[in-house]
Amino acid sequence: MAFLEGNALFRNLYCLLAGNPGNAASCSGRDGLLPFDWEWLAFAIVAGLIALALINLFLLFAMFYTYMERRLLGRFQGRIGPNRTGPVGLLQPVADAIKLLTKESIIPNGVDKLLYNVPPVIMIAVVFLTLAVLPFGRNTFIANVNVGVLYIIAITSVNVLAVFMAGMASGNRYATISAIRGVAQLISYEVPMVLSIVGVLILVGSLSLVDIVEGQRIPFILLQPLGFFIFVVGASAEMNRPPFDQLEAESEIVSGYHTEYGGMKFAFFYLAEYSAVLTTSGVIATLFLGGWKGPLEPWIPSHLWFLVKVFALAFVFIWVRATLPRVRIDQTMAFAWKFLLPLSLINIFVTAAEVLLLGQATEGQGLVVSTGGLWLMVAINIVVAFGGVLAFSRMVSLRTTALPVRAGVPQASPQVSEVAS
Amino acid sequence: MPFRSEPVTVNVGPQHPSTHGVLRLRITFDGEVILDMEPVFGYLHRGSEKLAEERTYTQIITLTDRMDYVASMTNNQAYVIAAEKLAGVRPPERAMYLRVIAAELQRIASHLVAIGFLLNDLGAFATPLMYCFREREKILDLFEMLCGARITLSYMRVGGVFQDAPEDFWPALRGFLHEMPHYLDEYEQFLSENEILVTRTKGVSILTVDHALNASVTGPVLRASGLPWDLRKVDPYEVYDRVQFDVPVGKVGDNYDRFKIRLDEMRQCLRIVEQCVDQIEPGPVRAAAPNLIRPPVGDAYGRIEGPKGELGFYLVSDGSIAPYRFKARSPSLINLTVLRDILIGWKLADMIVTLGSIDINMGEVDR
Amino acid sequence: MNGMGIINGLIVTMKNFFRKPFTVSYPEQRLAQHPRFRGQEFTWYEERCTACASCAKFCPLGIIRIVTHPSEKTPTEGDSYAIDAFDIDIGRCMYCGLCVEACPYDALFMGSGFEEAKYRRGDLVIDVDRLRRAEKRPSTWYRPQLEAQRYDPRKGEPMTWKGAGREAVAFHPIQRPAREDAQAKPEAKP
Numbered sequence: 001m002a003f004l005e006g007n008a009l010f011r012n013l014y015c016l017l018a019g020n021p022g023n024a025a026s027c028s029g030r031d032g033l034l035p036f037d038w039e040w041l042a043f044a045i046v047a048g049l050i051a052l053a054l055i056n057l058f059l060l061f062a063m064f065y066t067y068m069e070r071r072l073l074g075r076f077q078g079r080i081g082p083n084r085t086g087p088v089g090l091l092q093p094v095a096d097a098i099k100l101l102t103k104e105s106i107i108p109n110g111v112d113k114l115l116y117n118v119p120p121v122i123m124i125a126v127v128f129l130t131l132a133v134l135p136f137g138r139n140t141f142i143a144n145v146n147v148g149v150l151y152i153i154a155i156t157s158v159n160v161l162a163v164f165m166a167g168m169a170s171g172n173r174y175a176t177i178s179a180i181r182g183v184a185q186l187i188s189y190e191v192p193m194v195l196s197i198v199g200v201l202i203l204v205g206s207l208s209l210v211d212i213v214e215g216q217r218i219p220f221i222l223l224q225p226l227g228f229f230i231f232v233v234g235a236s237a238e239m240n241r242p243p244f245d246q247l248e249a250e251s252e253i254v255s256g257y258h259t260e261y262g263g264m265k266f267a268f269f270y271l272a273e274y275s276a277v278l279t280t281s282g283v284i285a286t287l288f289l290g291g292w293k294g295p296l297e298p299w300i301p302s303h304l305w306f307l308v309k310v311f312a313l314a315f316v317f318i319w320v321r322a323t324l325p326r327v328r329i330d331q332t333m334a335f336a337w338k339f340l341l342p343l344s345l346i347n348i349f350v351t352a353a354e355v356l357l358l359g360q361a362t363e364g365q366g367l368v369v370s371t372g373g374l375w376l377m378v379a380i381n382i383v384v385a386f387g388g389v390l391a392f393s394r395m396v397s398l399r400t401t402a403l404p405v406r407a408g409v410p411q412a413s414p415q416v417s418e419v420a421s
Numbered sequence: 422m423p424f425r426s427e428p429v430t431v432n433v434g435p436q437h438p439s440t441h442g443v444l445r446l447r448i449t450f451d452g453e454v455i456l457d458m459e460p461v462f463g464y465l466h467r468g469s470e471k472l473a474e475e476r477t478y479t480q481i482i483t484l485t486d487r488m489d490y491v492a493s494m495t496n497n498q499a500y501v502i503a504a505e506k507l508a509g510v511r512p513p514e515r516a517m518y519l520r521v522i523a524a525e526l527q528r529i530a531s532h533l534v535a536i537g538f539l540l541n542d543l544g545a546f547a548t549p550l551m552y553c554f555r556e557r558e559k560i561l562d563l564f565e566m567l568c569g570a571r572i573t574l575s576y577m578r579v580g581g582v583f584q585d586a587p588e589d590f591w592p593a594l595r596g597f598l599h600e601m602p603h604y605l606d607e608y609e610q611f612l613s614e615n616e617i618l619v620t621r622t623k624g625v626s627i628l629t630v631d632h633a634l635n636a637s638v639t640g641p642v643l644r645a646s647g648l649p650w651d652l653r654k655v656d657p658y659e660v661y662d663r664v665q666f667d668v669p670v671g672k673v674g675d676n677y678d679r680f681k682i683r684l685d686e687m688r689q690c691l692r693i694v695e696q697c698v699d700q701i702e703p704g705p706v707r708a709a710a711p712n713l714i715r716p717p718v719g720d721a722y723g724r725i726e727g728p729k730g731e732l733g734f735y736l737v738s739d740g741s742i743a744p745y746r747f748k749a750r751s752p753s754l755i756n757l758t759v760l761r762d763i764l765i766g767w768k769l770a771d772m773i774v775t776l777g778s779i780d781i782n783m784g785e786v787d788r
Numbered sequence: 789m790n791g792m793g794i795i796n797g798l799i800v801t802m803k804n805f806f807r808k809p810f811t812v813s814y815p816e817q818r819l820a821q822h823p824r825f826r827g828q829e830f831t832w833y834e835e836r837c838t839a840c841a842s843c844a845k846f847c848p849l850g851i852i853r854i855v856t857h858p859s860e861k862t863p864t865e866g867d868s869y870a871i872d873a874f875d876i877d878i879g880r881c882m883y884c885g886l887c888v889e890a891c892p893y894d895a896l897f898m899g900s901g902f903e904e905a906k907y908r909r910g911d912l913v914i915d916v917d918r919l920r921r922a923e924k925r926p927s928t929w930y931r932p933q934l935e936a937q938r939y940d941p942r943k944g945e946p947m948t949w950k951g952a953g954r955e956a957v958a959f960h961p962i963q964r965p966a967r968e969d970a971q972a973k974p975e976a977k978p
Contacts (some may be wrong), residue, residue: 076801077551079811173431177453177769242546243617246770323801324794325617326544328770329453389791393616480848483884548801555810562822569826569898569929575884583889584930587824611800614793712846712890 009140010046017042054142055128062275063093068311069274069318076322100267108171108260115169120261120268122162127275129155134282135210137292137303148209149201152283153194156238159276160186163247166269167257178256181329182247185237188333189244192340193234196227199351200287203369213291217371220288222378226347226385228288230340232316235280237332239273241317243324244332281313282306289313338396343388350384351377428456433772435464441538441776442783453768458761462754465787473747478504478579478714481747485734486573488749489785491534494520494527494564495727497577502658503723503734504579508716515704516581517659522594522697523567523576524725525690529601530560531728532683539680539777540612543621549612556604559597566590580708591698598695605687613681622676626763626775629674636759640730640752642779645682646674652726664696676771679778713742720746729753729780749788753781823928823940826883827899830876831926832919833949837895838868843887851877852887871916878904879912889930894953897926900941926952 017033067090071081082089107116133148135141145151160183167179201207203223204215221228237244247256258269285291285306294305327335358373369377428451435443443464449457469488473481481504485496498520505512512520537553561571567586568576576582612618628638630646643650651668653661669685671678716738724733730752737746756779764772812819821827844852856869888898906912925941928934933954939947 072805073546073548075809076805077548078555078804078807078809079551080809080813083813173429242544245544319798319801321546322548323611323797324545325540325615325621326770327617328621328768330768331620393791476848480846480886483848483882483886552804558810565825566822567824569822569824569885569927570883573882573884575886584932587822587935589822607800607803610796612797615797616791616793619793 010050013046013049014042017045050142054131058128058131058275058278059271062271062278063097065278065314066096066270066274067093068314069321072315072318073322076319097267100263100270103263105263105265110171111260112169112171115165116260117265119162119166119169120265120272122158122165123272124268124275126155126158126162127272127279130279130283133209134279134286135213135291136306137301140292140303141210144208144210146206146208149197149207149212149287152209153190153197157190159238163257166261170257170260172260175257175259178247178259182240182257185244185247185329185332185336188336189234189237189340192230192336192344193238195341195344196224196230196234196347197287198344198348199224199227202348202351202355209286209291213286213293216290216293218374218378219290219293223374223381224288224347224351225382226343226388227351228284229385229389230344230347231284231288233340234336235284236317236320237336239276239280241277242321243327246326246329246332277314277317278310281310281317284313285309334396339392343392346384346388350381354380426451441781442786444776444781444783444786446772448769448772450769453770455764455767455769455772458764458772460757460760462757462783462786465783467788469788470747470749474743474745477712477742478508478716478744479712481744482577483573483575485749486575487784488751488788489727489729489732489753489782490572491782491784492527492531492728493572493574494523494576495531495725495732497574498524498659499723499725499727499732500734501577501579501723502725503721503736504714504716506721506723507719507736507738508579508710508714510580510708510710510714512581512708513705514660515585515701516706516708518697518701519582519586519706520577521660521664522694522701523564523574523582525693525697526560526563528728529687529690530557532687533557533560535728535777535780536608536680536683539774539780540618542773542777543618549608552604552608552611556601559601563590563593563597566593578707579714580710581706583707585706594694594698598691598698601691602688605684605691608684613684619677621770622680622774622778624673625676625771626767626778627673627675628759628763632759632762633674636762637755638730638759640727640756641682641686642679642730642756642759644668645671645678647672652724652731656724658725660697660700661693663700664693666693666696676774676778679780683780715740715742724750727752729782729785730756749785751785751788753783753785757781757786821900821902821942823900823935823942825898825900825902825927826885826929827901827927827941828878828883828904829899829901829922830878830914830919831897831899831922831924831947832874833895833897833924833952834871834920835949836893836953837871838893839871839874840869840892842890842892843896846886846890848884848886849880849882851880853877874916874919876914876919877912878914879909885929894931894933897931897952898929900925900927924948924952 067082070092071083071089074081082092085091085095107113130152132142133145133151163182163186164179167175167182170176200212200220203220204212206212206215236242240247258266261269289309291309292302292306294300294302294308354377355369358376359369361368428449430447430449433446433448435445443462445461445464447459447461448455467487469484473484476484482497482500485500486493488496501520504510533553533556537550540549541547564574564576565571567590568574568584628642628646630643630648633643633646633648638646639650639652647670649668649670652658653666654668666689669682669689671682718738718740720735720737722733722735724731726732731750732752733750735746735748735750736744739745760776760779764775767775839854839856841852841854841856844850844854853873853875854871855873856871859868859870861868883898885898888896904912924946925944926934926939926947927941928939931952931954934947934952937951939951941947
């Protein structure tokens with residue numbers, strides 16, 4: 001019963017329901033409530049309960065995050081955020097939910113029914129599925145999948161499909177433009193994102209998220225500053241957060257791919273976007289900030305440290321949203337391919353070289369670097385990070401010139417503007 | 422396999438979160454590249470020029486307030502200068518100083534709106550907009566002290582201004598002049614070197630000087646292209662020949678220059694206001710002209726350097742208490758005509774930014 | 789282009805995060821209006837008004853409606869008409885103040901409030917009874933005699949008809965050639 005190890009809550013509830021002489025080793029010989037052959041029912045009930053509790057708790061946090069974002073944005077802009085509904089405005093997400101639930105769901109005529117209804121479900125499902133492998137605290141996770149990182153990357157790639165379906169099925173020109181931009185941007189940013197994690201994997205030697213947290217003697221943000229930067233930027237682009245939110249650029253294409261969605265479907269997109277920020281912060285905290293690790297362990301539980309790190313990252317995302325203007329779509333593509341991708345490759349190369357040179361071969365774990373070696377790596381990597389960013393920012397120019405209009409395409413006037421830059 | 426594509430025509434319609442007012446643009450795209458653009462305006466036409474033929478010269482001041490509703494004082498000033506030319510009335514000194522102070526404050530307010538909305542269209546999620554509006558609130562409070570209203574002001578009359586500034590206006594003005602440069606420095610720190618802003622706006626939608634002159638473009642748009650043409654220096658009116666100030670000039674005429682020049686102009690406005698506050702003398706604020714003036718038969722064209730360009734009024738009088746013809750030369754309308762030529766070849770995202778950088782106001786375009 | 793601009797921007801935003809918000813929470817707090825604010829409800833002194841209808845003639849929108857008939861007052865008693873109707877439609881008014889500027893007897897003043905919203909458009913017409921009954925808190929717009937007394941319509945007492953006229957303080961806003969009745973008799977302030 002491998003899934004009974006390492007998850008105390010699950011084990012206790014399961015044994016409560018289905019303890020029997022068959023799994024006396026795991027359940028310490030107690031007898032459960034269900035007869036022998038009904039273990040699958042115990043599994044289903046306990047798993048269902050835990051999943052229900054987790055998803056509800058997570059959605060509560062997501063709702064709180066929407067409120068937090070609005071208030072923090074207000075404070076950044078010199079105004080108060082929502083403060084009328086409930087004490088200090090805390091019931092604002094509830095008001096939003098009620099409004100979205102009671103809205104009429106208007107479906108335009110020219111949509112493709114199946115393609116129109118499926119994307120909201122996909123987007124919210126992706127977010128929940130990512131939660132399954134995150135370790136929230138010491139020995140608190142749903143599944144210790146030994147390819148956890150690969151699983152997360154694969155799941156978040158499904159987002160692309162949802163955005164594309166939503167945009168194309170809407171039958172709205174703006175939504176189509178947004179869908180096209182969306183596919184380009186989301187696919188491009190996955191490459192540097194994935195490559196930046198490789199540095200972490202080299203240092204840890206395992207794809208499992210629980211092992212990555214266990215293996216962080218020094219938080220990886222110090223050991224892999226370049227990787228952290230690239231991952232955060234890539235994740236911003238994957239979540240369509242400013243400054244990469246051309247997909248839903250309000251002033252140009254009026255909400256982009258979810259223009260034609262109303263009511264509960266829009267609520268799913270809205271919730272999925274904010275939940276994605278929280279899960280991505282969770283992934284970043286696990287990979288780079290040390291997960292649930294923190295000082296003063298017995299008094300401050302590990303779950304609290306995890307939450308603190310997640311919300312600190314969420315705060316940084318809000319801060320960046322309040323400050324930076326939007327990057328144009330061709331410039332985002334240039335940024336991904338010309339700036340982030342080479343930097344992530346440099347990161348892999350430098351990390352691998354360091355581990356090879358500084359690591360000592362140990363039994364069963366491959367090359368392990370000593371703590372002193374790790375601090376040396378920190379110093380080298382920080383220098384490489386700053387140097388790389390500076391060097392590339394000078395070399396890469398993101399500005400474009402006016403494209404000459406293609407011959408043969410009908411245009412009203414024969415003149416082409418001369419650009420003297 | 423031959424690759425066939427066709428351009429698509431999109432209607433960036435009168436209702437849109439970003440077009441500054443009700444402006445309809447019919448844009449033909451090839452992918453994301455703009456091939457052709459046709460502005461369709463007239464959605465805010467209120468018939469100001471015809472209405473003015475039935476109103477007395479003093480009542481038309483309330484009409485001119487509402488043309489460019491963001492910069493009300495300068496509208497008043499241009500009209501009043503035209504009417505004074507027509508009627509042969511000279512305003513007293515103190516009135517001219519007060520007018521210049523009010524006009525320069527209004528120029529700062531208008532440029533704050535322009536910068537704020539330009540950055541909002543760029544995607545900085547309303548933060549610079551809120552900062553700019555916070556400063557604009559202080560200017561509007563000053564206007565409330567001067568003339569009792571905040572946006573549609575009707576402060577000036579033919580012959581001067583209608584009432585002197587109250588006593589608490591001057592300390593408030595000095596306080597504002599003292600703290601505004603710090604806020605301008607904050608905007609500079611926030612925006613001028615921001616890489617994303619620079620990348621989005623440098624080199625985009627270049628307007629050359631020849632093209633601008635051919636199209637009668639005036640104002641910050643012309644100065645950003647490189648020509649230092651400012652009516653306050655070239656053809657000084659009121660007391661502009663007694664104050665020292667510089668005219669910021671851009672180099673290339675791209676979006677970045679048009680944005681930066683407005684920041685620099687705000688500093689010069691503060692300089693002008695400071696000098697006027699030092700030079701102003703007590704005295705009457707309104708010439709002895711009656712409320713219902715009957716100018717002699719003739720015509721006059723009065724023009725000023727407004728925040729958006731050369732704002733001029735052409736008045737024809739036939740000897741009665743209302744003008745025979747009232748024509749407004751609105752800078753926004755004429756600046757709008759170059760939008761098509763500077764946008765061809767750029768992308769949809771640039772269209773919004775360029776429209777913001779030219780800074781039009783639909784109340785003025787449609788009158 | 790090396791990231792410093794973005795860092796500067798982030799610093800500015802964080803600086804503003806710690807400043808006090810600029811918002812005034814409306815029903816609990818209100819912005820202090822200057823006494824010169826051109827408010828919504830008008831202040832009219834019947835004792836000073838002669839129903840000359842200069843205000844109606846001057847209004848650019850023509851929203852003041854005055855209907856009078858000759859009264860029995862003789863010129864030596866202070867000639868005036870008797871008012872049958874005096875309507876101001878504040879639903880269409882633009883609060884330009886030209887009517888106040890036109891009144892030669894300082895009988896009409898701008899009000900000082902801005903909370904005159906009603907549920908029906910018909911309620912927005914101020915008729916002569918409402919003008920008579922209203923609390924007199926005139927704005928000091930175009931009335932330098934009120935400013936010379938430092939009158940604040942929001943905080944001070946309602947102003948009487950004697951204190952509101954230009955003979956209350958010897959002050960003329962427009963430089964006119966001197967006339968005999970321009971020699972003001974400084975009356976004791978009420």
